[in-house]
Amino acid sequence: MSRIDSLPPLREVIAAHGLSAKKALGQNFLLDLNLTAKIARQAGDLSQCDVLEIGPGPGGLTRGLLAEGARRVLAVEKDERCLPALEQIARAYPGRLEVLAGDALTLDPLVHLASPIRVAANLPYNIGTELLVRWLTPQVWPPFWQSLTLMFQREVAERIVAQPGSKSYGRLAVLAQWRCDARIVMTLPPEAFTPPPKISSAVVHLAALPAPRYPADSAVLQRVVAAAFNQRRKMLRSALKGLSPDIEEVLRAAGLAPTDRAEQVPLEGFCALARELTD
Structure with a gap:
């Protein structure tokens, strides 16, 4: 599959619009449309879903999502240089792509989306973790999204799926696995991107559970986990004495x-501790 649609190759699009990646925006463009289509497929059957995409850049994943049959895509892009390229995609897929110019950390995309909703994005590195934590910690669960299919630096992806006892196990693992099934579905080498980042990347798929795995108050659990892992070398009795x-x-x-350390505590243990602190 050398082409996924009738639009020009991404290198031509980038050249035509002068879209050099900006480090300040956390941009690394994925130009292989075969890869972007493969990432889109990891999000599952999108034919009955609206898809939220953050940081589409020149639109590689956007085109993959549309070519793979997404009912509709809402693309939120902060870099105004990318808007003409995205509008070109919108014209090629009439009625199926809406481009929202602005900052994903401040915009409310829900007024532009209809359920069911899935999120798929090659997240800008500088806001990826913050967005993920927001999506994992809404006041009401289940969330607005059915699943998240997100690209991160590989070390961040490994933190999301990490198990107790590993160096990668921490706050992200607890928050993600409390309410989701999380797995790494793809890895990508630096040379897949322009410009190449210094480390590999990975795509994580998180499917929202109907309810959390174990009962706990979300705000209390977040405080417990933050305190425990902020001083992960300390025993729990020291790290959590402020609670x-x-x-x-x-x-x-x-x-x-009390002499355990945070990385030894399984998800169920953190939830039990949050319940004790809530009573």
Whole structure:
């Protein structure tokens, strides 16, 4: 499959619009349309879904999502230089692509989307983790999205799927796995991008669970996890002493040893601790 649509190759699009990637915007463009179509397929059957894409750049993944049959794509782009290229895609797919110019951290995309909604994006590196945490920690669950199919630096992707006892295990793993099934579905080498980043990238697929795996108050769980991993080298009784004056008793009531460290605590243990601190 050398072409996925009738539009020009991405290198021609970038040259025509002068779209050199900006480091300040966390941009690394993925130019191989075969790869962008493959990433789009990792999001599943999109024919009945609206898709939210953050940071489309010149539109490689956007074209993949549309070519793979997405009902409709809402692309949020901060870099105004990219808007003419995205509008060219919109003309080639009438009624199926809406481009929203602005900052994904401040815009509310939901007024432009209809359920069911999935998110698929090659996230700008400088806002990727912040957006993910926002999507994982809404006040109401289930969230507005069915699934997230997101590209990150590989080390971030590994933190999302990490298991207790590993160096990568931390806040992202707990927050993601509490409410989602998370797995790495693709890895990409630096040379797949223009300009090549210094490290590999990976695509993570997160499917929202109907309810969290274990009961816990979201705000309390977030505070517990943040405190535990902010001082991950310390024992829990030291790292969490600011949460309760009798933290050792609370830890034991949750079935945890006060001398454990955060990376040893499984998801169920953090949830049990959050419940003890909520009572």
